[in-house]
Structure formats: C-alpha cells, structure tokens
Amino acid sequence: MKYNVEVKISLKKGMLNPEASTIQRALALLGYNVHETDTIDIVKFSMDEDSEELVKNEVEDMCQRLLCNPVIHDYMIDINPQED
C-alpha cells in the first residue's frame, strides 16, 4: 500500500536559530516589526509498505540516520495512506 509521509523538523527550544534571526533582522531593515521568528523544514515523500506501523518504524530510522540531528532537532512524523 502507498503512504504519504511528512516529516516536520525544527530546532529544539533554546537552540540558536541563525536563519530565523537573519530573517527577523532583514524584515526589520525593511520596516516590518516581527517577533519570535522561527523556521521549520518539512520533508515530504511517498512510500510503499504493508502497514502504517512498518512505515513509522522506517521513517523513525530515516530521521535518526539522515533527516535530523537528534541532538539539536525535534521532529514530527505524519503518515497518511494514499488514496488511489
């Protein structure tokens, strides 16, 4: 069965986010006053597997091994069966 997978990757609370602070400073230079800027990356893909459980285990593995750095990142996995 085909599954759509979405992995949301964000920096852990308290981690310095240079990308977000650069965006906030650049917006301020353009005259926009924003606060608490943060960035999140989403990786989306589809996978063929027999069960959602198998997909979940494999994606956890992918996060640990490639997609995230477990020391500085938090991640959330969202799995949905693909409608044919």
Added chain:
Amino acid sequence: MKYNVEVKISLKKGMLNPEASTIQRALALLGYNVHETDTIDIVKFSMDEDSEELVKNEVEDMCQRLLCNPVIHDYMIDINPQED
C-alpha cells in the same frame, strides 16, 4: 492585538528541487525506497497589528519583497490571533 503568522514556502510544480532529489538519493543509498520527495520551508513569527487584514497585507508584502521568490516559489499565509 498580537497575531501568530505562519508562511509555508514551496517550489512551484515542475521546478527542479535539488534539495529533495539529494535527500531521495541519500535515502536510497541507506536502503530506503521513497518517491516524490519534496521540501517545504515554514517561517513563523508574531506581529502586533490592529486587524487581521492589516497583517495579511503586510505579510503579502514581506513575501514579495523578502521571504519568497515569486518566480519560483508558491506560498501560503496562515494568520491566527494570539491567545493572551
């Protein structure tokens, strides 16, 4: 009033996504068979404004001027009043 703003930025359909294809190839090297890999960036921040309409206009402006490249990116703006 304070508003939470979330801007979802993705490449337009048909655009080459080197980041996504690199992720897909790297996952394949690790033995994971995934398809249709895509990436989305989210920028989140909070803003003080008198109305949601004003926030929407300002954020549209930010997208056009800084956050996105309208030629290659699609973007979606999500605005929610911040509960005190």
